[in-house]
Each structure stands twice: as structure tokens, then as C-alpha cells.
Amino acid sequence: MHERWKTICRISLAFWAAALFSATAFCQTALYETPAFGPEAPSAPEPRASLDAMPNFDVSTLPAGTFDDDAAASAAAQHTEQPQPGLVRRSVTRILQDQKGIYFAPFDPSHLKYDAILLGGAAVFFVTDHRIENNLPGGHYTFYQDTSDIAIAGLAATLGGVWLYGIKGDHPHARETGEIELETLINTFLVYTPMQFIAGRERPGEGNGHGDFLRHHMINTSFPGGHAMFTWAMATVVAHEYSQPWVRVLNYGAAFTVTLTRFLARDHWASDMWVGTGLGLAIGTYTFHARCDPELSASCRRHYDRIAKNKMKMKSKLDHMPFSPQWNAAYSSEAIDSPPSAPR
Secondary structure, eight states: OHHHHHHHHHHHHHHHHHHHHHHGGGGOOOOOOOOOOSOOOOOOOOOOOOGGGSOOOOGGGSOTTTTHHHHHHHHHHHHHOOOOOOHHHHHHHHHHHHHHHHHHGGGSGGGHHHHHHHHHHHHHHHHHHHHHHHTSOOSOHHHHHHHHHHHHHHHHHHHHHHHHHHHHTTOHHHHHHHHHHHHHHHHHHHHHHHHHHHHOOOOTTSTTSSOOSSOOOSSSSSSSOHHHHHHHHHHHHHHHHOOOHHHHHHHHHHHHHHHHHHHHTTSSOHHHHHHHHHHHHHHHHHHHHHHOOTTTOHHHHHHHHHHHHHHHHHHHHHHTSTTSHHHHHHHHHHHHHSOOOOOO
16 A cells, blocks of 8 residues: 555656646747748739949049048947957856845845844744654655655756757747756855855754754755755746746745655754745845846846836935935925015
8 A cells, every 4th residue: 555655646746747847838939930821923023223224423523531430430349349258257257246146135124024034934943943853754754755856856857848948949038047047056056055064964863863063064964955945946936937826836836845855854954944945035036036037027027117116216215305406496496485584
């Protein structure tokens, strides 16, 4: 009975992976040209102008210096053209810009509420990690690990398929999705690796069983949860690129499956998965907003619309601050319209 249940679950997970692979492909819009059937009607012959009737054009009759301005403009344009940096240099520059933004993003006042949720939840799980771990169901560890591997492989295969679909079929939206996904994975790795090396936390079942920090000097440790971090980062980009509810359910469902099964397999503590999930969501969201094209994604357009509205509100507040030009003009008009009253 147990073997039959495992077989059914694996078949269901394979179906889930196939559904993920085809999810975003249906969101693409392809343009097809309708061929014309039947022989084409012969076009009417164009009238040929008589060469004898064409007037003669002699350049020597033009005044001197007629083409000097055009020649100077062309030379100036060629002189001002700068060679474009190579692919490697542009990629490194983009990644460095992303890393700077990611590490400074938590200090943005608009992100403080998200910082409080992440840090507050982490503090609660740090205190209750050992108690939660002791109350988890035992056994089936291999099944949980296999389930996690299938879910993350299905999500990764979906993203790779979408990228190839965009490149081979010349679909800008799918191509952008693949490029942002790759950049998101690099950004996630560059945040995940130093955190793993610095934290050095023991996994459940290692050491004294309390998940002590600073015990390892390598990157394959317990904190933060790497599977959760990378999976939620990938799922977040897809959910922003394609905002249809069913696409979000499939992608976030795969990310949740990976997180839960890795936790039930006793590979991580609850706090590891909480922090990994939060960081994955944050990195995926940041990278998408930094690199998306408003013409391809409705979520990207809404993001830039919010930025524009906030800038307008801020500009309006600054324009009417005391001693600003607008404030001085309003104050002067009020002084002219209402002359001072006579002293009593």
C-alpha cells in the first residue's frame, strides 16, 4: 500500500511538472501571417518615364560650400560614436547594480514594514525551532526529498522552455522572462553564498540537535534554506511577468511544495525556510522591477505607474513648501488681494 501511494504521488508530481512547463506558453501571443490562396493577379505595368525628357543635373553649377554642412555633421556624428561595451562587461555591470540595490533595499523607508515581517517571523521561529522539529511526523524522508527535486526540476524546466520559446520564436515577452530569471538566479546565489558561509548553521540531526550557528565553514549549511530561496525567487519572476491567477497558483504552488517537503525531510529548520522564502520573494521582486519592460508586462506597468504617481505627489509637496517659488507666488498674490488692515 505504501509503495502504491508513492507511485501515485510521483505520477501526480510528474503531471504537475508538465502543467508548469506548458503554463506560461499559453500566455504568449504569436502573430501569424495569413497566406493568400490562388494565383496573384498580375499588377498593372508602371509607366516608364522617357529618359530623354529628364532634365540634366550638373553638380558644378551649385554654389561652393553647398555640401560642407552635411559633411561636417557626418564627421561629427562618427566622432561622437563610442564603442559599446561587450556582453561580459555589460552583464557584470548589471549584476553589480543589482547587488547594490538588493543590499540597500532593506533600508528604504517604504520597505520597513516588510523588514519587520521578515525579522519578526524569523525571531519567532528561532525561539520555537527545536519544539517544531520535535513534533514533525517521522519517516518518508526519501519520498519528501524526491518530491522536492521533482517540483524544482519542473519549475526550472518550465523557465528554460519559456526562454527557448522566446529566443527561437522571436517572442519578446518570453525572452525577457528567461533573461530576468537567469539574472535573478545569479543575484540569489550572490546573496545566498555569503550568508551560508557566515551563518554556518548545523542542520537538524547534526551536533547537539539545536541548530547552532558558526559551526561550519562552507556553503552547504542549513541557514538560509537554499531550495526555498531559489525556488521562490524563480516563481516570483514568473508570477510578475504573467499575472494570470492560474499561472500564479502553479508557480507559487511549486515553490510551496519545495519548501514544505524540504522541511519535512528534516533538511532545514523552520526559521531557515522562513528566511529563505522571504529573501527569494524579495530578490525576485527587486530584479523584476529593475529589469522589466512596461510594454510587455501589466505588472511592470503598474509598478512604474505607482512610481510616477509618488513622484508627482512628492513634487507637489516640495513645490508648495515654504519659500519655494510656488509658495512665494501664492503668498505675494494673497498679500496683494488682501491689503493689511489699518492699525487701531
